[in-house]
Amino acid sequence: MTDAYLALNAGSSSMKFGLSEASDPAEILLSGSAERLGSDAATLAIRDAYGKQVQGSLGAAGHGEALTELCAAISRLRPELRITGVGHRIVHGGTHFNDPLPVTPEVLHALRELIPLAPLHQPHGILGIETAQAQFPEATHVACFDTAFHAGKPWVHESFALPRQYFDEGVRRYGFHGLACASICDALERGGYPLADRKIAIAHLGNGCSVTAVAGGRSVATSMGFTALDGLTMGTRCGRIDPGVLLHLMKNGSDADEIERVLYHQSGLLGLSGMSNDMRDLATSDAPEAAQAIAYFIERVIEEIARMAAAMRGLDCVVFSGGIGENAADLRDRITAGLSFLRRSDGSALEICVEPANEERQILVTLHRLAR
Known part of the structure; x- marks a missing residue:
């Protein structure tokens, strides 16, 4: 068996994923997405490194059902791979989570408390963690935060003109799409x-x-x-x-x-x-x-x-x-x-x-x- 990593990116009505060997994360072996989740026309599309694509209907699947089907598809398509690490996109890290970190029960509790700040996305990210933990109980699960890229902005671009106590309580400009921005910056640098x-x-x-x-x-x-x-x-x-x-x-x-x-x-x-x-x-x-x-x-x-x-x-x-x-x-x-x-x-x-x-x-x- 070959160790492999799985990346899960849960959106408001979709879930994208990428799969690589643990030794070479830049070489994505399988990728794809489940789209229109929560509707009656949910679909799952999986592509390999050569562009070959497998598509299927998920019916009225939600995020949990889609992830379960995705895991089954990975086992069918790449049975030689053993998932040892799963990375999860989490939209909101609040004031405490500015770096990726392993998921613990305490971290999950803290993420649930942030749901009101990202109600379209945070619940799906948490559900993705819980479902993947059940599918891959021996793997290390890591939360990667969209807000982390923006941590450390100048104070004038982080604060609102409210009484300072609110800033101290966490009412501030966090910013999102951080993983997307980080990936773009890395791609630009790799391109010279x-x-x-x-x-x-x-x-x-x-x-x-x-x-x-x-x-x-x-x-x-x-x-x-x-x-x-x-x-x-x-x-x-x-x-x-x-x-x-x-x-x-x-x-x-x-x-x-x-x-x-x-x-x-x-x-x-x-x-x-x-x-x-x-x-x-x-x-x-x-x-x-x-x-x-x-x-x-x-x-x-x-x-x-x-x-x-x-x-x-x-x-x-x-x-x-x-x-x-x-x-x-x-x-x-x-x-x-x-x-x-x-x-x-x-x-x-x-x-x-x-x-x-x-x-x-x-x-x-x-x-x-x-x-x-």
Whole structure:
């Protein structure tokens, strides 16, 4: 038997994974994803290193059922591998978890207490840990935190202008998509990009969206804040909003649960268009509301990238990633055109590139590093 590592990346309605030998985490043997979890049309797709793909229907599976089927599929496809380490993407690490660490009962308890800060993602990450622990009880399970990449930002980009006691109690700008940002930075460096000497803005655009300012390879500021609601317009999340709107809703009879549903599930592209949270649907629609939603999305991205340039006092490169960032060339062109007023310190135009995030590879490399 050959020791192997498994990376699990649980999203709000999906679960991606990567599998490698423990000795070579950069060489992913199997990868894939379970999509549309929680609906009646959940699917599982698995790809090997040569691009061969196995697909199947999961019916109405949720995250737990999908992971159980995934583990069974791995055993069928690669019976010679023994899973000795499992790395889990955890969206929120709070104030205490700024580095990857082995999962213990105490860590799981602390992660559950953070569920209110990431209600779309944290429960699925925890369920992934519990299910994988049952499937691989002898393996070492490691939690890898999205917030960790942003730890150590300048205080002015971490705090809110609230009484200081709230900051001390953990009410601060954490930032998310950290594993994605770390994987992009690593990929740029491996490709020879002089990351240490550059100021870049990573525009991670998908169903969830953020822009992160990275100077010298470190996070300086990011659009998401205390929760994954802040900043850019997203698929169903509102992004930046005047807190007075929330006070207005509360004073007019909406309770916290109702407001949470609106902000997380009914807003963003879906709320603006009244049609869909999927940019592909909006791009092919003739409805004026679809065009308005796209225009709103583009404007917020341009504004947020410009804000990150201000935070770094300069900008060299914009890196697009995520499902929209990587695949919607027309949107990238419109965003880039809107940034034409920004120039590099030498007066030249901004560098623009597309770099897919690979959170699973990042987790596998982390497992290898911790095992040494």
